[in-house]
Amino acid sequence: MTRIHTTIGEHLIQIMCDSDKITKWIERNFPVVNIIKPLPDLFIKLEEGYGTAFEDYHVEIAKDADKISFQRADYLIETSLDYHDSNIAVHDELALKHALMNLYSSYLVYHQWGLLIHSSCVIDKGKAYMFAGHSGAGKSTAAKLSHPRELLSDEATIIKIVPGQITVFDSPFRSELVRSGASEKSPLTNIYVLHQATDNHIDPLSQSxxxxxxxxKVFYWSHSLDETRKIFxxxxxxxTSVSISELHFQKNETFWELIS
Structure with a gap:
């Protein structure tokens, strides 16, 4: 059984795994750290060989007195109510990534630390800019067109939420683009909801x-009204802390002339 320590956001995670394939995937995609203290925030035991290949995103959720389970065709999570101790069984690497996103997002919401947002995020002049939108709106495209600016995420953005201060952390939950800089985190300045268009323009959105x-846009698998209230x-x-607008943009880098 291999023991790996890694970090996501500000959280230390201990992973136990007896699969060389899964271990190598984690080492490729997550920072491996040598830490004895403090105690990890999350303990995860991983197994492979579960279920079938990806079918759809539907997740069955069950909750009893001392645990919650999240079950999809290609993964099963069984976790304590505070998400501190978890067993995860997966079919393959894609299932593992999605299962870890499920667990980590649930942990963030439960402890009201922050959220995992379906978006890309880029740093320009020390400030983070998040690009959100429906599937196919251009989140990865905007990230690619932002090169050589540093990339914090291209699929799932990790944000820490403190009243009046929103911080974005480097995300290991990537779709296709690799990390492009040295920054681990940056203050979030703007959120842009993307729409591909024939010209570049910005329409501010009201808070409501x-x-x-x-x-x-939140990665979350709701199982109770209380957890939904926490997200809200x-x-x-x-x-109330960040400027949010619709960004209508051409598929080239000129949209940065409007936002930086």
Whole structure:
């Protein structure tokens, strides 16, 4: 059984795994750290050989007195109610990435630390700019067109939420683009909801519309009304702390002339 320590955001994670294939995937995609103290925030035991290949994103959730389970065709998570101790069984690397996103997002919401947002995020002049939108809106495209600016995420952005201060952390949950800089985190300055267009222009959003837009961009698998309320409260801090606009952009780098 291999023991790996890694970090996501500000959280230390201990992973136990007896699969060389899974271990190598983690070492390729997550920072491996040598830490004895402090104790990890999350303990995860990983197994492979579960279920079938990816079918769809539907997740069955069950909760009892001392644990929660999240089950998809290609992964199964069984975790303590505070997400501190978890067993994860997966079919392949894609299932592992999605299962870790599921678990980590749930941990963030439960502890009201922050959120995992379906978006890309780029640093320009020390400030982070997040690009959100529906599937196919151009999140990865905007990230690619932002080169050589540093990239913090191209699929799932990790944000820490403190009233009046939103911080973006480097995300290991990547789609296709690799990390392009040395920054581990940066203050979030703007969020842009993307729309591909024939010209570049910006339309500011009200706080109420921003809240509605961002609500369905959160990676989260809701199992209780209380957890949904936590997401809503966290997003309220976001929309009162950060400027949020619709960005209509051409598929070239000229949109940066409007936002930087």
């Amino acid at each position: 519309n921003s809240l509605l837009v961002l609500m369905n 409260r966290l997003l309220q801090h976001v929309v």
